[in-house]
Amino acid sequence: xxxxxxxxxxxxxxxxxxxxxxxxxxxxxxxxxxxxxxxxxxxxxxxxxxxxxxxxxxxxxxxxxxxxxxxxxxxxxxxxxxxxxxxxxxxxxxxxxxxxxxxxxxxxxxxxxxxxxxxxxxxxxxxxxxxxxxxxxxxxxxxxxxxxxxxxxxxxxxxxxxxxxxxxxxxxxxxxxxxxxxxxxxxxxxxxxxxxxxxxxxxxxxxxxxxxxxxxxxxxxxxxxxxxxxxxxxxxxxxxxxxxxxxxxxxxxxxxxxxxxxxxxxxxxxxxxxxxxxxxxxxxxxxxxxxxxxxxxxxxxxxxxxxxxxxxxxxxxxxxxxxxxxxxxxxxxxx
Numbered sequence: 001x002x003x004x005x006x007x008x009x010x011x012x013x014x015x016x017x018x019x020x021x022x023x024x025x026x027x028x029x030x031x032x033x034x035x036x037x038x039x040x041x042x043x044x045x046x047x048x049x050x051x052x053x054x055x056x057x058x059x060x061x062x063x064x065x066x067x068x069x070x071x072x073x074x075x076x077x078x079x080x081x082x083x084x085x086x087x088x089x090x091x092x093x094x095x096x097x098x099x100x101x102x103x104x105x106x107x108x109x110x111x112x113x114x115x116x117x118x119x120x121x122x123x124x125x126x127x128x129x130x131x132x133x134x135x136x137x138x139x140x141x142x143x144x145x146x147x148x149x150x151x152x153x154x155x156x157x158x159x160x161x162x163x164x165x166x167x168x169x170x171x172x173x174x175x176x177x178x179x180x181x182x183x184x185x186x187x188x189x190x191x192x193x194x195x196x197x198x199x200x201x202x203x204x205x206x207x208x209x210x211x212x213x214x215x216x217x218x219x220x221x222x223x224x225x226x227x228x229x230x231x232x233x234x235x236x237x238x239x240x241x242x243x244x245x246x247x248x249x250x251x252x253x254x255x256x257x258x259x260x261x262x263x264x265x266x267x268x269x270x271x272x273x274x275x276x277x278x279x280x281x282x283x284x285x286x287x288x289x290x291x292x293x294x295x296x297x298x299x300x301x302x303x304x305x306x307x308x309x310x311x312x313x314x315x316x317x318x319x320x321x322x323x324x325x326x327x328x329x330x331x332x333x334x335x
Contacts, residue, residue: 015038018108030170035319047070047071054066064236070100079095096232107294115152119150122147128248130142130143132209139208140208144168145232154271164225172201176201182198231252
């Protein structure tokens, strides 16, 4: 679909693949539900349809790129290939990407690294979006600032993907669109009062999202959010001080090879022990017990790869106008 809209073929394939990955991993807000937003951005010119990125720095295990709004999934694909080659050679390899378009679900980029026994950390954010107030404040300065970690084990890897706010912008948009109240008071209204009304974010004036930890412990999420800003915006050199629009992202990726430290065998032994110790912890009453991060996502991926991707009615509804506009049809299996 993105290719029909004019996006260069390789970039379109990368974007489509990462959207499907998000669906497979269970991150519906960043899967097919988000694809119409990409189409709108292509139509408006907020995503560059072709071109080459600029190399700002390239020294050993470190490189810095400027993307000039090229497709975020494409830039991540190129960076991943470089990091997979450089991390074993240098022990640690890092990359920054300035001003790419939205990269989507961070968890979708972790598996190529963990499958090679590498530890990965990814952070990304939009410097033109303001939806999270600093802890103790009312006025938004940050946004939901996600960060993700891929930790290999001898079996399934640990895949951690989290916002440094209570939840993502997309989650609140979904609640508002459905006319539902939030499960808790996760937002502040424009006067700084806690609220469970998701429409507080689009009110005039708007409210804000609480940092991870909420009213009591939000200083922790606020601190993590600042770390994401430093890594994803300050290091790439594309941030809030430049007052950009809302459609570009800064990204930071760091990949570590355990072989350069105590060795992969020692690393995996410790991670296997840690994962199994967590699973053996007695279940808290009313729960099904401990689930190591990433287990549910990988189970969702395996089930859908076997039985097909489950596409929601809402996603089909949002995609329909674009399919009609581009004179395309749903595959038979989706109708």
